[in-house]
Amino acid sequence: MTSATTMDTSVRQKFELEAWSSLRLVQVEHALGDWVTADAPQGQNHGAPAQLVDAMRYAVLDGGKRLRPLLVLAAHEAVCPIASDAGVNAALRAACAVELIHAYSLVHDDMPCMDNDVLRRGKPTVHVQFGEACALLAGDALQALAFELMTPQDGSVPEATQARLCALLARAAGSAGMAGGQAIDLASVGQSLTEAQLREMHELKTGALLQASVMMGAQCGEPGAQALAALQRYGAAIGLAFQVVDDILDVTADSSTLGKTAGKDADNNKPTYVSLMGLQASRDYAQRLLLQAQSALDNSGLAQTQALRALADMVVNRAH
Amino acid sequence: MTSATTMDTSVRQKFELEAWSSLRLVQVEHALGDWVTADAPQGQNHGAPAQLVDAMRYAVLDGGKRLRPLLVLAAHEAVCPIASDAGVNAALRAACAVELIHAYSLVHDDMPCMDNDVLRRGKPTVHVQFGEACALLAGDALQALAFELMTPQDGSVPEATQARLCALLARAAGSAGMAGGQAIDLASVGQSLTEAQLREMHELKTGALLQASVMMGAQCGEPGAQALAALQRYGAAIGLAFQVVDDILDVTADSSTLGKTAGKDADNNKPTYVSLMGLQASRDYAQRLLLQAQSALDNSGLAQTQALRALADMVVNRAH
Numbered sequence: 001m002t003s004a005t006t007m008d009t010s011v012r013q014k015f016e017l018e019a020w021s022s023l024r025l026v027q028v029e030h031a032l033g034d035w036v037t038a039d040a041p042q043g044q045n046h047g048a049p050a051q052l053v054d055a056m057r058y059a060v061l062d063g064g065k066r067l068r069p070l071l072v073l074a075a076h077e078a079v080c081p082i083a084s085d086a087g088v089n090a091a092l093r094a095a096c097a098v099e100l101i102h103a104y105s106l107v108h109d110d111m112p113c114m115d116n117d118v119l120r121r122g123k124p125t126v127h128v129q130f131g132e133a134c135a136l137l138a139g140d141a142l143q144a145l146a147f148e149l150m151t152p153q154d155g156s157v158p159e160a161t162q163a164r165l166c167a168l169l170a171r172a173a174g175s176a177g178m179a180g181g182q183a184i185d186l187a188s189v190g191q192s193l194t195e196a197q198l199r200e201m202h203e204l205k206t207g208a209l210l211q212a213s214v215m216m217g218a219q220c221g222e223p224g225a226q227a228l229a230a231l232q233r234y235g236a237a238i239g240l241a242f243q244v245v246d247d248i249l250d251v252t253a254d255s256s257t258l259g260k261t262a263g264k265d266a267d268n269n270k271p272t273y274v275s276l277m278g279l280q281a282s283r284d285y286a287q288r289l290l291l292q293a294q295s296a297l298d299n300s301g302l303a304q305t306q307a308l309r310a311l312a313d314m315v316v317n318r319a320h
Numbered sequence: 321m322t323s324a325t326t327m328d329t330s331v332r333q334k335f336e337l338e339a340w341s342s343l344r345l346v347q348v349e350h351a352l353g354d355w356v357t358a359d360a361p362q363g364q365n366h367g368a369p370a371q372l373v374d375a376m377r378y379a380v381l382d383g384g385k386r387l388r389p390l391l392v393l394a395a396h397e398a399v400c401p402i403a404s405d406a407g408v409n410a411a412l413r414a415a416c417a418v419e420l421i422h423a424y425s426l427v428h429d430d431m432p433c434m435d436n437d438v439l440r441r442g443k444p445t446v447h448v449q450f451g452e453a454c455a456l457l458a459g460d461a462l463q464a465l466a467f468e469l470m471t472p473q474d475g476s477v478p479e480a481t482q483a484r485l486c487a488l489l490a491r492a493a494g495s496a497g498m499a500g501g502q503a504i505d506l507a508s509v510g511q512s513l514t515e516a517q518l519r520e521m522h523e524l525k526t527g528a529l530l531q532a533s534v535m536m537g538a539q540c541g542e543p544g545a546q547a548l549a550a551l552q553r554y555g556a557a558i559g560l561a562f563q564v565v566d567d568i569l570d571v572t573a574d575s576s577t578l579g580k581t582a583g584k585d586a587d588n589n590k591p592t593y594v595s596l597m598g599l600q601a602s603r604d605y606a607q608r609l610l611l612q613a614q615s616a617l618d619n620s621g622l623a624q625t626q627a628l629r630a631l632a633d634m635v636v637n638r639a640h
Contacts, residue, residue, distance in 0.1 A: 038495075048495035052503035056495060108460060113431075113452035132433035136456070137503050140428060143463050144494030151487035162483035167471035174464030175358075175368035175376060179457050183372035186453050 017310035021070055028069045029061070031096050035149055036060050036142075048141070055130040055138035056145070060103045063121035067242075067315070068102055068213040069095035074307035075217030075231060081304045083221070090157045090220040094165050097146040098213045101173050104142035105209075107135050109182065143173070164219045172212030181205025185270070193271040199240065206246075207239025214238075214308075230300030234293045238312050241289035245316055247272035248282050253320055290316040337630035341390055348389045349381070351416050355469055356380050356462075368461070375450040375458035376465070380423045383441035387562075387635070388422055388533040389415035394627035395537030395551060401624045403541065410477040411540040414485050417466040418533050421493050424462035425529075427455050429502065463493070484539045492532030501525025505590070513591040519560065526566075527559030534558075534628075550620030554613045558632050561609035565636055567592035568602050573640060610636040 036057050038047040076083065076091035083091075110117040110125040111132060118128050127135035150157075150165045171177055181204030188201060214235035218228060251274050273282045293312040297305040356377050358367040396403065396411035403411075430437040430445040431452060438448050447455035470477075470485045491497055501524030508521060534555035538548060571594050593602045613632040617625040 048500040049503045049507070051507060052495050052500055104460075108456055111433075111456065113456060133506050134503065136428055136431065136433060137499050137506075140424075140459070140463065140493075141495035141499035141503075143460065144490050144497070144499060147467050147486050147490035148494055151483055151490060153487060159483035160479040162486065163471055163479035166467050166482065166486045167473060170464050170467035170471060173460075174468055175372050175461035177464070179461035179464060180368040180372055183369045183454065183457050183461075186457075187369070187371065 016306060017314060020307050020310070024070060024073050025066055027092060028066055028073075028095055028099070031092055032060055032099065033057075035096060036100075036145065051130070051134060052137055052141060055126055055134050056142055058123075058129060059107045059126050059138055059142065060100060063123070064099070064103070065318075066099060067311070068098045068210065070311055071210065071213035071235075071238075071308075072098060072217035072220075074311055075214045076220045077217075078231075078300075078302045078305050078308055079218045079223045079227060080221035086157060086161075087220050090161050090165070091217055093149045093152065093157065094169075094216040094220060095213075097149045097165070097169060098209065098216060100142045100146040100149070101169060101178070102209060104139040104146075105173075105178055105182070107139040107142070111135060114182075114186070146173075161220060165216050168212045168216050168219065172208040177204055177208035177212075178206075181208065188271055190269045191271065193276070195276055198271055198273065198276060202240060202243040203236070206243045207236065210239035210242060211235030224301065226299075226301045230296045230302070233296035234300075234308065234312070237289045237293035237296065238315050241286050241293070241312070242315050244273045244282055244286045244289065245318065247274045248279065248286070249318075249320065250274070251279065286316045336626060337634060340627050340630070344390060344393050345386055347412060348386055348393075348415055348419070351412055352380055352419065353377075355416060356420075356465065371450070371454065372457060372461060375446055375454050376462055378443075378449060379427045379446050379458055379462065380420060383443070384419070384423070385638075386419060387631070388418045388529065390631055391530065391533040391555075391558075391628075392418060392537035392540075394631055395534045396540045397537075398551075398620075398622045398625050398628055399538045399543045399547060400541035406477060406481075407540050410481050410485070411537055413469045413472065413477065414489075414536040414540060415533075417469045417485070417489060418529065418536060420462045420466040420469070421489060421498070422529060424459040424466075425493075425498055425502070427459040427462070431455060434502075434506070466493075481540060485536050488532045488536050488539065492528040497524055497528035497532075498526075501528070508591055510589045511591065513596070515596055518591055518593065518596055522560060522563040523556070526563045527556065530559040530562055531555030544621065546619075546621045550616045550622070553616035554620075554628065554632070557609045557613035557616065558635050561606050561613070561632070562635050564593045564602055564606045564609065565638065567594045568599065568606070569638075569640065570594070571599065606636045 036053070038050060038053040072095040073091055076087065076094075080087050106120060107126045109115050110120055111127050118125055120126075123129075125135075126138060130138070146169060147166055150169070151162045173179065175183075181201055184201040185205055188197075193201070211232065212235075214231050215228075218231050223231070250272065273285065277285065290312055294309060297308055356373070358370060358373045392415040393411055396407065396414075400407050426440060427446045429435050430440055431447050438445055440446075443449075445455075446458060450458070466489060467486055470489065471482045493499065495503075501521055504521040505525055508517075513521070531552065532555075534551050535548075538551050543551070570592065593605065597605065610632055614629060617628055
């Protein structure tokens with residue numbers, strides 16, 4: 001850490017994040033590759049049909065920033081600087097599970113009856129590649145697989161941890177979380193929303209799952225009340241910041257940088273932070289949310305929060 | 321029981337099932353009505369948007385035979401003749417959760433990109449009533465809600481039970497269960513299947529969730545190994561019998577009796593037990609599966625199996 005004193009905070013955090021995250025990303029990719037398979041679950045006769053598994057793997061593997069898995073792992077490490085094998089296993093399972101929920105939501109969101117998008121992470125979307133029926137089922141199966149991953153039957157994760165992880169993820173994914181936010185989003189096209197309404201939509205649509213990632217990581221250890229409350233505030237701030245920055249990038253970045261169609265929200269007449277408060281005010285707001293996230297960690301009583309700090313910085317200052 | 325000796329077995333079972341099930345059906349309907357709501361989950365700021373919840377309630381309430389919930393409750397009562405409050409609560413939650421999974425699968429299955437059906441339980445299907453995007457999200461949210469129901473945060477269900485219920489339901493719903501079976505079903509239209517291939521498809525598509533219902537009910541108590549193995553065999557037999565009878569009814573009943581479009585499988589050139597083995601052989605097969613289910617219960621070591629026996633009888637001898 002001594003040599004870092006000559007660098008400014010942002011540069012130091014970025015460098016550390018890359019070093020920290022590269023190992024974790026390898027673990028997550030490896031685990032996802034292992035767990036999204038056609039193998040029959042223990043005690044069942046049949047595995048999954050090949051075409052469905054192909055579509056599930058296509059939706060999940062080789063793409064995405066893996067922000068949610070990294071948040072799970074960073075929160076777990078903040079709570080448990082010296083982690084047990086069971087805790088590490090639980091956190092890796094939770095990290096993959098939340099990514100499966102994210103991946104399924106993208107598959108369904110891209111379908112013709114929703115956003116009707118043909119490009120995702122630079123590749124044809126799942127329904128373009130495999131057909132609509134297969135995309136629908138692949139999304140459904142990915143959601144179920146998320147809960148399967150968190151409930152291993154080999155004794156490797158305590159049942160109490162399994163239950164808490166399932167509880168957090170179910171609430172974040174459901175009608176008062178991600179799916180609810182998407183429903184509000186659909187209903188809001190062409191509508192004029194207040195900032196409070198826009199914030200509620202995004203707290204559900206994107207924020208709930210990002211916040212749950214942080215809380216799931218924490219629940220793989222044994223967090224105290226002060227740490228839990230701080231991580232809840234941290235998760236809320238970066239969840240909102242993520243969407244504000246998404247809205248900024250939708251008007252400032254091009255499609256090839258984003259890996260998806262740029263300018264789509266404006267074209268679809270969707271309310272965004274940029275359309276509501278303007279570009280500069282949106283950028284200022286994102287920076288304020290970053291400060292809120294850092295401030296929450298300052299008051300967490302946790303010692304090892306560098307990865308969480310760097311991830312917050314990345315969420316706000318990313319280019320895509 | 322003494323007056324029943326003058327009746328034949330089938331009549332006695334039917335009468336008992338109606339008496340037994342009427343109370344449980346009221347409990348299940350009441351619980352579903354309470355739990356499929358817009359209330360914000362504990363610790364979250366927002367509830368679910370009204371239109372999404374309307375679609376979810378439309379999909380779940382006031383319809384359906386509730387076979388899966390009844391199987392959960394019957395299996396729980398077989399394992400725990402004198403049940404604890406926690407066990408009864410867990411079983412009711414499991415019963416509702418499995419029905420939510422069943423309901424979501426019907427919503428997605430009816431969509432234009434799948435079976436494109438407009439009538440379900442005598443009502444317009446969810447996408448006809450609420451639009452395709454809302455139907456897609458309502459199905460997604462119902463799946464998440466199933467896992468939310470099984471993980472209450474009020475201490476009413478032991479965390480070990482929560483974890484086991486989530487494990488069973490996730491595997492039965494996913495790619496090596498219901499969603500996988502639907503994918504095989506889609507791919508099999510116009511194909512000629514062997515009986516083994518047809519059985520595999522149905523073991524996944526319908527059987528896995530029916531069998532899981534039985535196992536979930538058992539896991540709300542503390543079943544012994546002999547009982548668990550017997551209930552697994554019972555669940556497999558009625559799971560398969562259910563589909564054989566479905567195929568029979570598709571050609572022998574009319575749409576108003578079924579509450580859905582009759583003759584649809586034949587019209588869609590889908591392989592069925594009737595198309596494979598003929599009507600009479602299918603009927604004989606269903607009766608053999610009923611005997612297998614009853615025989616499994618004979619060897620379960622469980623005393624209170626009347627409800628499970630009567631449900632098996634209903635599955636095979638139902639008119640719709």
